[in-house]
Amino acid sequence: MTTTPDDHSAAEWDARYAEADRLWTAEVNPALAVEVSDLTPGRALDVGSGEGADARWLADAGWQVTAVDIAQVAVDRARALDPRPAITWVRADLRIDTVPGADFDLVALHYFPIATADTNVARTLIGAVGVGGTLLVVAHDPDGVRAHGRNPDDYLQPDDVAALLGEDWSIVTAETRERGRPGGSPNAVSHHHLDVVLRARRIR
Ligand SMILES: C[S@@+](CC[C@H](N)C(=O)[O-])C[C@H]1O[C@@H](n2cnc3c(N)ncnc32)[C@H](O)[C@@H]1O
DSSP states (O other), rough: OOOSSSSHHHHHHHHHHHTTOOOOSSOOHHHHHHTTTTTTOOOOOOOOOTHHHHHHHHHTTEEEEEEEEOOHHHHHHHHHHHHOOOOEEEEOOTTSOOOSOEEEEEEESSSOBTTTTOOOHHHHHHHHHHEEEEEEEEOOOOHHHTTTTTTTTBBBBBHHHHHHHTTTTTEEEEEEEESOOOSHHHHHHHHOOEEEEEEEOOOO
16 A cells, blocks of 8 residues: 555645645746756656646647646646647556656656655656656755645655666756745745755666
8 A cells, every 4th residue: 555644645635726726836847947958858747747837838848748647626727728739638646557658758756745655656757767868856855844844754855766766877966956936835835945956867
């Protein structure tokens, strides 16, 4: 059985999305814009795509995007905002469902919660990157997580994901940096000012 630090069920996420017309900013996450700017557009997997701001930005930049989220409410909202064929919106629980696709040129996780015990989920997402492709994992810094009442030790951090990468990988970026503007819901006080960024390239 999948272990989660609290109830990250589809129903919980759906309820959260249903409470607001918009839960997250409609702007691309800054780390995505920075880290992807020097990549040639190809096929991208946006993991935990939420309301779709990153998927839309990637599609604008020429990527074919598969955007996956556990919350049907979020998937429907994102699809209604942008129904163009360059983005395939998929409802799936990546703890139990199969990743929709393989050999991606980019697999991007922005603030995607993976319980510490679910290293298999991280391994599966790492395995979805094709040779020459990029894995981008962006998380809130641990102090910001604590300030929001959660324990960062309950979740895999970018360092933990990096530790799962073997000799087939080259780390391009591993750092904590200013996010540029606070992350999280635009309707709530956010303590998320720092991003922890892991970017790695699969070299073989
Ligand atoms: C903190 S939000 C981040 C949303 C978006 N990436 C962003 O940066 O605005 C995490 C997202 O992951 C989704 N999610 C959580 N657990 C999931 C799972 N097991 N499978 C797929 N999506 C999941 C949630 O529904 C939510 O949309």
